[in-house]
Amino acid sequence: MKSFELVEPATIDEAVALLEPDDPGVRAIAGATALVPMMKARLFQPTRLVSLRRLDGALRGVHEHEGGLRLGALATLTELERSSRVRAVAPVMSRALRTLSNVRIRNVATLGGHLAHGDPHMDLPPVLMTLGARVRAVSRRGERWIDLNDLVLGYYQTTMAADELIAEVHVPAQPTGARTWYEKFTALSADDWPTVGVAVWYRTDAAGSDTTRPTVMTEARVAVSAATERPVRVPAAESALTGAAPDDATFRKAADAAADAVEPLADLRGSAAYKREMIRVHVRRALERAR
């Protein structure tokens, strides 16, 4: 490994000033769980690493905000996993975090790094996509909000510019009665990356006074990750659910629609055909478990 510059700015303004829009060798580093293995494998040779570990409190903490959550980008995955605020607003996140990699990784990996890395196997992006989350990105040019659905473009590729940092993640307040689930399927060891990740979210109309009218789903969100080049929402599955009753037949229809719509990639965790079947099984199971 060639020597490189390691800087530890104290404020977010100093940090973004140290990032370079045109030098791919300059990267921000937080928990180091993704970047350091890439450096050891010599897939990435830094010229400058901007460590975020000494930053002031601006990027830390788990806060309640208008019934939703404001999550600091430097919050560790363990902090999120154990947070009662997270559990109250988005129990699906708390559950997903418990099976994310292993405790040693969760203790140091940060939320911002987890999202900025752009690896399609990450567990939280599909969950946050169905929760309607947005990230606030900052740079020397100011700040902007990015919808989670628009964040990841492909394998290790995001819409973030090279000199932008994720500052926080906003999870909006969830409507009463929203049903959620994250279904993770690993084909290899228990703490391996998922072969398929499926997050689902739906809400039904309030059956209320008119008990003769069957309950139907008024809005539904389905996101698939890991098997695909990037985490994706699946509109075909969502439209199969919207306006239909949350019953087994509907769930099977949505699962079939997802399996048909998504383009899985083959790797050591399975062939494309196998992963297509796993998408079918796990979209259905996620919906059943959300019910």
Next chain:
Amino acid sequence: MADTIVVPEAPVADADAGRALREVGRSMPRLESTAKVDGSVEYIHNLRLPGMLYGRIHRSSIAHGRIVRIDASAALACDGVHAVITADDVATIVPNPYYGPAFHDQPILALGKVRHVGEPVAVVLATDPHVAEEAADLVSVEYEPFDAVFDEVAAAAPGAPIIHDELKPAGMFTDLEHVAGRRGTNVALDARLRTGDIEKGFAQADQVFEHTFRTGKVIHATFEPMVSVAEPAGPGGLTIHTASQSPSFVRSEIARLLGWPENRVRVRTAFLGGGFGAKLYIKLEAMAAVCALLVRKPVRIALTMDEQFYTITKHGATVLIRTGVTNDGRITARQVETYWNGGAYADIGPRVTQKSGFTAAGPYDIEHVALDNYAVYTNDPPAGALRGFGISQLVWAYERQADIIARALGIDPLEFRRRNALRNGRKHATGTVVYGMEVEAVLDRLAEKMEWHRPFDRGSGTIRRGRGIAIGVKACVSPTTSTAAVHVYGDGSCAVHTSTVDMGQASDTTLAQIAAEVLGLPTPDVRIVHPDTDVTPYDMATLGSRSTFHMGNAVRRAAEDVRAQLLRIAAGALGVDMGDLECRDGAVLSRAGAKLTFREVMLARFAMQAGTIVGVGSYTPSYTKPDPRTGYSPNITPFWMLGGAGAEVEVDCETGRVTVTKLVNVADVGRAINPASVERQLCPACSICRAS
């Protein structure tokens, strides 16, 4: 999870003395537990010497080919690079740089050609490990690629690319002599066993089953990857600090390569961060030694986790197994042909082939047996020992087939094994009479722990359940030898000198218990001196399930030697008969109640509080070399080992995912010296085999 049990229950009594045992047979915490937890324990991985250079290996990028040119100029131009070592440099001090325990086939650095991806071609030496890493990438090698072969069956067939021009057995093993000088073949060793008349056996069968089973390569991936630090010791000496399971072998082999007497090479080890068979024989030691002697500075070569994959693996194998059975479930004949994928260099592969190969018919009583084992060179990284020394590949074949046969015959799989069990007093296929191997007791305990007699819920819907059992036999590696020394110092304290390497198996504690038992000391009062060939006596290696038995007996004899000396001195000092004395509680006690502490015994012997008393013990079990035509030997092993496992699994029929819901491990361990440490070995052992 794993339910480990030990059979038979250990009777706690000393067969010789008829007295109760105090230290042996008790569960004891490891002597080094605290030091391992607080981080003060020694690992070679942490060693840094003044003026030390860091070596980084440039490895072959192709599987097979001729080296046309090596250009190290860009690497040498890097700031901080001290030297780049290639085979030409090695030749200036080691004219014949081929090493190996079974064959002298592996060059210290690739010489003329490369035989596997990742083979070391050059070593960059630098003052900083990161500079060495960067410079190693800058070494440029031009190759003329040859056809490569990776499959063991294809490599053994006529017309396969030839990996070594000529077979060069090491000469240490006389049963490899017959292959010396063979050319034009990748079969390093063909080992056969014939008993009875195989065709007659198949003629007696009602049905004959024939299957092929394959196993892949597995990597040890120890937490502490291989590491060796070599330093010149004066003008004619060399010290090697190395994470090795076989310091005595390293000394002999390095001395042979250099043409030096063994007493000029010192090899020392510390605790190992895992071994599992990966750290045997020569790994980095020869490379580090040659680099250190060439530049006259200490040199450290340490592998990354990834580099271990280029260094040593467990054998992949193809097992063709043909079994004749009667309709009532008796095996009449078994023929097994096994191709062992040895990779590019033999390492200990030919030993695996022969020493495990002769157990290929399993722990069964079969009259007609024909076994053929082929150690085959391929263009994979070398294969050697990994927990079980080749046994698990064979067990996979014969136990899978046992279930297939039992199902076809409509016989309970456990009952099928029971009907064919090899019982004590019967001859194994090698001709050696079996004793101390409780096949039926292991099956009984498996049946009990698995609740085999109870109806089993096989599930319905998308989740289905199944269960199975398997047993396997291993023979302790033979012939081998161990020597130990027990020292009593001037103040009466005691240390055991052995070259057994504690790599996590608790050998320090076990050996201390044995010495403590003989000398009447509490186990924690016995100090274990770690392997240092300048200090500790010869041991063949820490491998093949041999240390507790071989070194344990050597330590026992050494302690008995010391005890006899202490009793003789005390007898003189107290004016009593030696027969009236015993060692107990750190003292010599007489029947009449007189007492001399060890400290007082030393004072009596040397007339001052000083001096050393040394006891020495060796252990070399008898052995009869097998007939090369038949594999026959009346004495093939000092003891047999038998293990069994049972598992219940769930299959998710929608995903194919298998979940192990119950796992039982049963081992016939005889009398456990330290029952808790035996359990702690068996539990991870079943995990590592699951991973395999």
